[in-house]
Amino acid sequence: MIWHLIAAIFAGLGAAGIGLMLRLASGKRLPKWIIPVFAGLGMLGYQIHYEYSWFDHKRSQLPATTQVVDTRQDSMVWRPWTYFFPMTVSFSVVDQSSMVPAQGDDDAQLVEFILYRFEKEYVDQLHHQPYLMNCDSAEMVPLTSGSRQPRLEGLRPVEEDSRLFQAVCSPW
Template sequence: MIWHLIAALFAGLAAAGVGLLLRSLSGKRLPRWIIPVCGGLGILAFQIHHEYSWFHYKQQQLPESAKVVSTEEERMFWRPWTYLFPLTVAFSVVDRDNVVTTQGNEERLVEFILYRFEKEYIDVVKHQAHLMNCTARETLPLMGDERRPRVSELRRVEASDPLFQAVCPTP
């Protein structure tokens, strides 16, 4: 967090320097307020770049076996540019190396862990074990250390769902 603040400060100083250079090159015909305006725009541009590059940066940190299965985008009124380009604020990942497949009653069952990354002032990572019936295309969360299925949260998934395609590849 402190490094982000320092980087934003230096981006603002650099942009203010560009404003000062422009004012000098114009023979001081540009108004003096151009310098702090350029500084503020530099800080704003750095912050926007940082927010939009978060998802790509986090994806690069994941192992090769990780597959992004969903993303969450938001639009915020205090960030009007997000109405044109929505900001990715969360995504879910399945690590295909940690998928356990079993056969039971002529049905293929897959146990996996779904990781959810959320962009907050500090990054939040949550994980939840799940069980998917690849034959019936149903999934449900597993609760606790003993991994009891929570049947009340059973839901069907489509064959085109990225989660289904990641954990139940066609043989």
């Protein structure tokens, strides 16, 4: 976080320098307020660039075996430009190298996997939860963290054409 503050300050200083150079190049015909306006625009431009490149940056840090299965875009009042271009604020990932296939009691194809959820906040959040997917009935159930026992109250259906179902069940 401190590095983004430092980068925003330097972006503001660089843009203020451009404003100063434009003022000097015009023979000081441009008003003095052009310098702080350029500084503010430089800082705002850096912040907007950082917020919109967050998803691509996080995705580039993930292993090649991961697959993005869900993204959520949102608009915010204090960022009015997000109403025109919604910003990605969270996404979910499945790591296909950590999936474990199993056979159910009735020969159902079961796959155990971990669903990772990344959320963009002032400090990035990462939540993970192990799940068990029944590829035959298109249902998934969360597992307890320690004993890996299914929590049946969390059983939910999954659309067969969803990216989550395709990522988990298609390799098997």
